[in-house]
């Protein structure tokens with residue numbers, strides 16, 4: 001599904017040049033749950049923006065479902081995002097004064113989905129991440145951190161994406177709430193077979209993924225199966 005070949009990303013020029021990615025190679029199959037792990041400034045968000053068709057690489061190629069997206073126009077990229085990709089950003093980007101339901105509906109509004117279908121999809125997505133129906137009409141500034149994060153995940157799910165990209169989704173949460181959010185991702189992967197790419201600098205968070213790609217200074221330094229995976233059910237046994 002995802003094939004990244006010798007992708008480089010350079011920001012700026014001259015004295016202000018930054019080599020954010022220095023030639024990365026990997027493939028991710030449909031249904032994988034991969035963590036991309038590395039220290040601050042190692043290129044994780046840059047990579048997520050490229051995987052999410054929000055930005056183009058400076059060099060190299062990126063094939064998504066067999067299509068070379070590094071060659072597409074901005075409009076074609078926008079269509080791919082609407083159709084296939086759900087984003088959970090490093091900052092949640094919820095509208096604080098809008099209701100939970102309204103926040104979850106937003107991506108479909110932009111995509112021009114008819115009203116009834118929008119609302120049905122948003123309700124289903126919110127329920128699937130365990131947000132109680134009694135909260136659907138609360139404003140998002142009236143929610144706990146964990147609930148806000150679940151709304152952000154629901155919002156990433158409303159367009160029924162095959163690929164979910166999450167950048168530090170537990171960065172602002174306490175450990176227990178973070179665990180609940182990570183279990184939500186594990187369930188979306190295990191039960192609904194969605195491909196998940198989770199970006200983090202914490203090994204405890206990466207431990208929930210089946211595979212971990214380590215990046216450092218814009219390069220992949222390690223890529224392998226996570227043998228010490230935290231499983232969905234280990235907490236309940």
Ligand SMILES: Nc1ncnc2c1ncn2[C@@H]1O[C@H](COP(=O)(O)OP(=O)(O)OP(=O)(O)O)[C@@H](O)[C@H]1O
Nearest residue numbers: 011012018020039040041042043044045046047201
């Ligand atoms: N829009 C930009 N313009 C110029 N430089 C940028 C831009 N975005 C990122 N960079 C630089 O590229 C490098 C990689 O940044 P990136 O945001 O990908 O790191 P990161 O691994 O996500 O870090 P963090 O864990 O802090 O979020 C950094 O040196 C950063 O300063």
Ligand SMILES: [Mg+2]
Nearest residue numbers: 044045046090
């Ligand atoms: Mg980042």
